[in-house]
Amino acid sequence: MPELRYNNGFGNHFESEAIPGSLPKLGNAPQKAPHGLYAEQISGTAFTAPRHKNQRSWLYRIKPSVNHQPFKPYKQQPRVLASFHAFSPDIEVTPQQLRWDPLSTDAVKAPEGVDFVDSLTTLCGAGESQTKDGLAIHIYCANKSMGRKSFYNSDGDLLIVPQQHTLHVTTEFGKLDVPPLHICVVQRGLKFSVQLPDDATADRPARGYICEVYKGHFELPDLGPIGANGLANPKDFEAPVAAYEDTHDEWQIVNKFMGRFYEFQQDHSPYDVVAFSGNYVPYRYDLMKYNTIGSISYDHPDPSIFTVLTCPSDSAGTAVCDFVIFPPRWLVAEDTFRPPYFHRNCMSEFMGNIQGVYDAKAEGFMPGGASLHNMNSAHGPDTETYEKASNAPLQPHKVGQGSMSFMFESAYQLATTRWAISESGKLQQDYWRAWSGLQKHFQPPSSSQQ
Structure with a gap:
């Protein structure tokens, strides 16, 4: 893969354009966006959230996200839950201290393999996504790239922790390479695809952990008496730069909504964002x-x-x-x-x-x-x-x-x-x-x- 470039700085305002002049000079939603692009806002907080908490980004894309066929149930429902009530038939509650051997699923042994989305499996959680209260902890165990399949999660933000193999993550905002000892965060509603290296196999699949938070967003902790320096430094968080695809291929878009999976088809790439501006942006961080x-x-x-x-x-x-x-x-x-x-x-x-x-x-x-x-x-x-x-x-x-x-x-x-x-x-x-x-x-x- 070509060397990737990144924006730096956690929580700041980011701007990036793959073609110079793609960002409007005045206002975020001009009467006509440059180069014949569509202006589209995606928000991570209520419009009236306090300024220091408000998160949203403006995307300037070739076709708007609304241009797609109707939703229908996804053919394969991964083992992902929206509700963790004790009376659920999918739940076995216990106060016992628990430990697991290296976690994997048998799906990687199938002849066709399994991609990131179809491998998602829930270990535990609390609350439910419908009321934006709680969290869930999942694993992924995959040995196949997603190809022309894209995924977005309406239930919460995803903090992804690779344990084995690098994830090549394509987002609406650009690309992120996320090897082990790095993490990435893809927020609620943002589309992404995961491509895997060629050496991800059934015997040694791409594997890792995911924390999904239904309420709020991840942020840096206050440092208190530690002072200005220490822990994770804001400058070390990296966001992608704009990189668009202008294609007319058939794409499958999978959406997680209230713990169930849905899909729709569209005749253009979901990664057609030529420029963006805002602070609601996926990012990665090097734990070292x-x-x-x-x-x-x-x-x-x-x-x-x-x-x-x-x-x-x-x-x-x-x-x-x-x-x-x-x-x-x-x-x-x-x-x-x-x-x-x-x-x-x-x-x-x-x-x-x-x-x-x-x-x-x-x-x-x-x-x-x-x-x-x-x-x-x-x-x-x-x-x-x-x-x-x-x-x-x-x-x-x-x-x-x-x-x-x-x-x-x-x-x-x-x-x-x-x-x-x-x-x-x-x-x-x-x-x-x-x-x-x-x-x-x-x-x-x-x-x-x-």
């Missing part, structure tokens, strides 16, 4: 550019210190989803138990492993795998990690070299799907044994010592 903050004296900081992006709820400091990473980093704190401490959280924690060995688990948490510690379910380091960390000399050392794990942390109770619990074949039935070896070390002082 994250500036990790930690303790340099004592005590174990909360994992919120590793937040890359947050989708806030209506309660200050509480998130629909925090996207947290655990990158390679130095540990130097004194008189401190350095791995995550034992805890019962009022948030739900879904973790995935992109590569390497997560430093807080001795074994069993593999690249491509996942774990879920739901609200108030106790968890912490396994026996081996606890014993080692409790007795290790506390010298400065670097943990996580060659590794990268992440967490989707949410204020919602996450209901697991029947596929995740009973049908995937990937759930580790003996995960609870990770803590069964923890011994009693209590030694009360003798009466003479009291």
Whole structure:
């Protein structure tokens, strides 16, 4: 593929034109747009949202999006849900601590393979898209490019975390290459297609994780007393530059709406945007550019210190989803138990492993795998990690070299799907044994010592 160019800067106003002079000089919707283009606005917030929250972009395209045939049900309904009520037949709710082996689906073994859209499979979630409340966590496991198929999601924003193979993502705004150790965000309503490298096969498919938020959008967390610098820097977020297709091929457009999939046909490319202007734009981020903050004296900081992006709820400091990473980093704190401490959280924690060995688990948490510690379910380091960390000399050392794990942390109770619990074949039935070896070390002082 040709080298791609990017706009830089998270949350700023972006302008890009593939043909000079395609952006109107005055106003966003002139009587006649330059070069015979159509002006079309796509909004990510209500028109009257506060200025600092308002998101929308103007697209100047060859044909407007409304020019298509009628919707009809999509022939294949992926295992994606809109509602996570406990009484749903597709849900198996459990407070049990859960961990999965590397996640995959059998669809990649079909002779024709499976593309990104058809491979989408839901693990867990909360709320429902109809009321714009909650989130869902999915996986994808694909070995076929989408070709002339495009997808857009009316239910929420998608944060995509590749674990294996690069995704070549074509959007209405241009192209994004998203290899492992990068993420991309494609917001509600934006059309995109995923093409895969030639070496994506049934034995080694393109695989990764997706967090879909029904309400709000991902944004950078406030830095508070950290100050002006640290964590993810705005300048490191990259948006595409305009790159249009002027073709008359038949395209299949797939839409996710209230958890169901629909499609329509059109006789032109959905990627015919010659220029755009606005701040509602897909983007990518390189996780290795994250500036990790930690303790340099004592005590174990909360994992919120590793937040890359947050989708806030209506309660200050509480998130629909925090996207947290655990990158390679130095540990130097004194008189401190350095791995995550034992805890019962009022948030739900879904973790995935992109590569390497997560430093807080001795074994069993593999690249491509996942774990879920739901609200108030106790968890912490396994026996081996606890014993080692409790007795290790506390010298400065670097943990996580060659590794990268992440967490989707949410204020919602996450209901697991029947596929995740009973049908995937990937759930580790003996995960609870990770803590069964923890011994009693209590030694009360003798009466003479009291």
